[in-house]
Amino acid sequence: MAVPRSCVLRTYCGRSWLRLMRTGGPQWLHSSLPGGLLGARLLSQEKQATETHFGFETVSEEEKGGKVYQVFESVAKKYDVMNDMMSLGIHRVWKDMLLWKMNPLPGTQLLDVAGGTGDIAFRFLNYVQAQHQRKQKRQLKAQQNLSWEEIAKKYKNEEDPLGGSHVMICDINREMLKVGKKKAFDQGYKAGLAWVLGDAEELPFDDHKFDVYTIAFGIRNVTHIDQALQEAHRVLKPGGRFLCLEFSQVNNPLISRLYDLYSFQVIPVLGEVIAGDWKSYQYLVESIRKFPSQEEFKEMIEDAGFQKVTYESLTSGIVAIHSGFKL
Ligand SMILES: COc1cc(O)cc(C/C=C(\C)CC/C=C(\C)CC/C=C(\C)CC/C=C(\C)CC/C=C(\C)CC/C=C(\C)CC/C=C(\C)CC/C=C(\C)CC/C=C(\C)CCC=C(C)C)c1O
Numbered sequence: 001m002a003v004p005r006s007c008v009l010r011t012y013c014g015r016s017w018l019r020l021m022r023t024g025g026p027q028w029l030h031s032s033l034p035g036g037l038l039g040a041r042l043l044s045q046e047k048q049a050t051e052t053h054f055g056f057e058t059v060s061e062e063e064k065g066g067k068v069y070q071v072f073e074s075v076a077k078k079y080d081v082m083n084d085m086m087s088l089g090i091h092r093v094w095k096d097m098l099l100w101k102m103n104p105l106p107g108t109q110l111l112d113v114a115g116g117t118g119d120i121a122f123r124f125l126n127y128v129q130a131q132h133q134r135k136q137k138r139q140l141k142a143q144q145n146l147s148w149e150e151i152a153k154k155y156k157n158e159e160d161p162l163g164g165s166h167v168m169i170c171d172i173n174r175e176m177l178k179v180g181k182k183k184a185f186d187q188g189y190k191a192g193l194a195w196v197l198g199d200a201e202e203l204p205f206d207d208h209k210f211d212v213y214t215i216a217f218g219i220r221n222v223t224h225i226d227q228a229l230q231e232a233h234r235v236l237k238p239g240g241r242f243l244c245l246e247f248s249q250v251n252n253p254l255i256s257r258l259y260d261l262y263s264f265q266v267i268p269v270l271g272e273v274i275a276g277d278w279k280s281y282q283y284l285v286e287s288i289r290k291f292p293s294q295e296e297f298k299e300m301i302e303d304a305g306f307q308k309v310t311y312e313s314l315t316s317g318i319v320a321i322h323s324g325f326k327l
Pocket residue numbers: 071072075079080082083084086087088090091217255258259261262263265266267280281283284285288315316318
């Protein structure tokens with residue numbers, strides 16, 4: 001089949017081209033190659049390259065995104081209550097620890113990818129607001145001769161309690177974002193946040209835009225993790241930081257046995273009883289087992305171009321926080 005060169009360039013430029021290379025190239029390229037052994041090998045490579053996993057199930061790469069979408073569409077309304085029930089509230093501590101590690105200053109521009117119902121974003125807003133208030137107090141204390149009128153005026157005139165900080169919550173799932181927006185409204189978060197529908201693998205943002213990129217319990221669900229990491233690198237400013245909170249590998253054999261028992265025997269049952277959804281919670285525990293170990297994931301982050309990559313395992317390695325810098 002003859003394909004005009006200009007058409008190839010227009011259609012497969014930039015990141016779309018990268019994606020095609022990863023999946024073995026466009027179909028017309030294969031059908032235009034000579035048959036026989038070379039053709040068969042190329043076709044079998046293509047088949048291998050397009051297969052991936054959805055939990056313990058083998059699926060095509062094209063199918064996975066849709067299946068993941070269905071999972072979060074189905075659990076969205078019960079998502080927050082399920083997390084508290086399943087983890088007995090421990091997920092809150094893990095998320096707080098992500099913020100302590102980030103330690104954002106007023107003015108920080110955060111991109112929270114796979115941000116779902118906003119847990120990381122709300123913590124970020126609370127954190128920077130508290131930091132900003134502390135800074136303001138320090139500045140006022142340093143000014144010795146202010147009258148009480150001047151002090152009151154300074155407090156009242158404070159236009160932006162976040163000191164210019166902003167968080168962009170990006171998620172591929174409309175239902176998760178809908179629940180997040182409602183939560184923000186109910187809890188009074190108005191300023192300093194925006195919600196965007198978007199794919200971690202093809203972020204709808206310009207290069208060098210954010211100071212910090214976070215992804216919490218999200219990257220495990222992405223079809224091409226390497227592509228998502230490259231996108232994280234692209235949108236960060238030089239000097240920017242990548243932070244990922246994700247399930248990881250438990251290394252203590254006794255805890256690992258108990259953990260398996262709890263994961264496979266209890267979690268899907270809770271999923272069924274509370275959310276009426278066994279399958280989504282079976283996917284959750286299976287996808288955790290498919291995710292790379294702390295060291296393997298560290299290497300993937302380095303491969304995407306990040307430097308000074310480190311990780312900290314929490315709760316015996318049930319989860320880990322990975323950190324890297326764009327230098
Ligand atoms: C569809 O996709 C998803 C849906 C979601 O709702 C969430 C996510 C993403 C996840 C999060 C945002 C985080 C929050 C969610 C979780 C933590 C759920 C996943 C949970 C696990 C994979 C299991 C590990 C959980 C924990 C360590 C949390 C604490 C829980 C316990 C200590 C269990 C206590 C429970 C009982 C006592 C009930 C009775 C249990 C049994 C009869 C079974 C046997 C259990 C044991 C002997 C104890 C369990 C032991 C462990 C879990 C290991 C303990 C480890 C240490 C103490 C270090 C999403 O993608």
